[in-house]
Amino acid sequence: xxxxSYNLLQLPKVTGPPVEEELSQGEKRKYLPPASRxxxxxxxxxxxxxEWINTKLLxxxxxxxxxxxxxxxxLILHHLFQMLTGVKLEVEEMALTAPSQRRKxxxxxxxxxxxxxxxxxxxxxxxxxxFSKDLLATLHLLxxxxxxxxxxxxxxxxxxxxxxxxxxxKSGLKSEKSVEQGPQQRPxxxxxxxxxxxxxxxxxVKEAIVNFVNQKLDRLxxxxxxxxxxxxxxxxxxxxxxxxxxxxxxxxxxxxxxxxPAEMLHNxxxxxxxxxxxGLLNYPIDxxxxxxxxTKSTLRVLYSLFQKHKxxxxxxxAPRGSPI
Numbered sequence: 001x002x003x004x005s006y007n008l009l010q011l012p013k014v015t016g017p018p019v020e021e022e023l024s025q026g027e028k029r030k031y032l033p034p035a036s037r038x039x040x041x042x043x044x045x046x047x048x049x050x051e052w053i054n055t056k057l058l059x060x061x062x063x064x065x066x067x068x069x070x071x072x073x074x075l076i077l078h079h080l081f082q083m084l085t086g087v088k089l090e091v092e093e094m095a096l097t098a099p100s101q102r103r104k105x106x107x108x109x110x111x112x113x114x115x116x117x118x119x120x121x122x123x124x125x126x127x128x129x130x131f132s133k134d135l136l137a138t139l140h141l142l143x144x145x146x147x148x149x150x151x152x153x154x155x156x157x158x159x160x161x162x163x164x165x166x167x168x169x170k171s172g173l174k175s176e177k178s179v180e181q182g183p184q185q186r187p188x189x190x191x192x193x194x195x196x197x198x199x200x201x202x203x204x205v206k207e208a209i210v211n212f213v214n215q216k217l218d219r220l221x222x223x224x225x226x227x228x229x230x231x232x233x234x235x236x237x238x239x240x241x242x243x244x245x246x247x248x249x250x251x252x253x254x255x256x257x258x259x260x261p262a263e264m265l266h267n268x269x270x271x272x273x274x275x276x277x278x279g280l281l282n283y284p285i286d287x288x289x290x291x292x293x294x295t296k297s298t299l300r301v302l303y304s305l306f307q308k309h310k311x312x313x314x315x316x317x318a319p320r321g322s323p324i
Contacts (some may be wrong), residue, residue, distance in 0.1 A: 008202055028167045030136060036161035049142045052153055056083050070134045074105035077141075081108060084149045085115055112141070116148050118270055136163065136180055151286050152226045184295070191296050191303075201293075209302050212310060216243050227302070232293045233258045234267025237301065241274050244309050264291050272301070280304040 036042060046067055053064045057079055064070045071077060073095065082088060089111055095101040106127050113123065129137035146153045160181050167174045181250050194202060206227050213236075220239060224230050231237050235256060242249050254270055255263040268287040275281040281304055289297035 015032075025168055025170070028165055030134060031164045031166055032135060033162060033164060036163065039092055039159075039161055041156045041159045042161050045143075045159050046049050048153070048155055049139070049146065052146055053080060053142070053250065056080060059083075059199070066132065067138050071138050071142075072105070072131055072133045073101040074108045077108045077112070080145070081112055081115070084145065087115070102127065107133055110321065112145065118144070135191065136161075147286070151288060191300055195296060205299065205303075206295075209306050212306050213245070213302065214238060215238055216309075219243070227298060228293055228295050231302070232268075232291055233264040233300050234269075234271050234290070235272040237290075238267060238274075240305065241271055242301075243306055245274070245278055247274065261291060275301065275304060280308060 016186060023045070024035065050064050052068065053076065054062075057064070057076070060079055060083075062076065062079055064076055067231070077082075077093070078089060078091060078241045089107060091104045091107045092100065095104040109125075109127055109130065124140035125134075125137035128142065143155065146155060160179050163178050165178065167176070210224055210227050213227075217223060217236065217240060222236065222239065224236060234254070235258065238249055238254055239309045241247060254267045258264045258267060265287055268290045272281060272287055272290075283300055285297050285300060290301065
């Protein structure tokens with residue numbers, strides 16, 4: 001049986017490309033042709049997000065029917081953000097005029113960006129695009145929220161649609177076709193294969209990595225007994241990275257005794273950023289997976305260090321002139 005929120009779904013209205021009079025000189029606007037709007041995966045992505053939002057906001061008796069028409073003014077985003085984070089924003093509840101709606105949207109988006117710990121240059125949305133009901137920008141925003149706060153949400157993967165960008169130039173309208181990417185399926189790696197094809201070998205791999213880690217942490221008077229749980233707060237991970245990569249981390253940069261999931265997430269996010277900066281992390285890892293004690297994600301992170309430094313030790317200890 002289809003859910004109530006599914007039945008309430010109103011797919012975006014099919015609109016034509018903007019005419020020249022609608023665009024000011026130099027202005028660009030994205031347009032989704034009908035074939036893109038009717039793409040099954042694109043439609044499914046919207047349905048999943050709408051059902052997710054409606055499930056989250058059910059206690060507040062709020063129902064979203066159209067992502068284009070219901071998200072732009074910041075009201076739904078305001079309630080969704082508070083429901084996901086528990087953070088109360090100082091904005092007016094009902095913004096009735098366009099200027100007040102835009103101000104509210106700006107405050108909400110700033111809070112979302114901070115919560116996602118995202119950099120402005122990485123964002124695929126803005127106040128302007130959301131407020132102008134840009135469906136693609138709205139989808140990028142909602143996907144980012146869903147992946148951050150509910151990574152197990154079954155979003156359709158490998159979504160891509162053709163997009164036409166219209167630009168008003170001195171000589172008239174100029175159009176350019178491009179492809180917009182949605183959520184992509186993560187590639188399988190050695191640990192996917194290990195857990196799938198040789199689960200009996202997982203403990204042996206964990207034991208080898210724990211031995212390696214304890215050799216490095218011993219000089220700090222620390223040891224790891226449980227790989228699955230002791231890296232969840234990011235402290236051991238940061239100290240290990242510091243030992244291996246020669247980093248000095250000031251205590252002001254991380255929480256030595258994290259007292260909340262948010263502080264744990266800060267530590268793990270910092271650790272992953274350090275590994276990326278060193279070119280050690282080639283597989284996309286959500287820091288929340290480490291905090292949530294996902295064994296496979298924890299192994300991926302530790303193996304990136306093990307692979308580099310264990311190999312280096314083997315090379316350094318090999319007799320000079322002998323084959324390695």
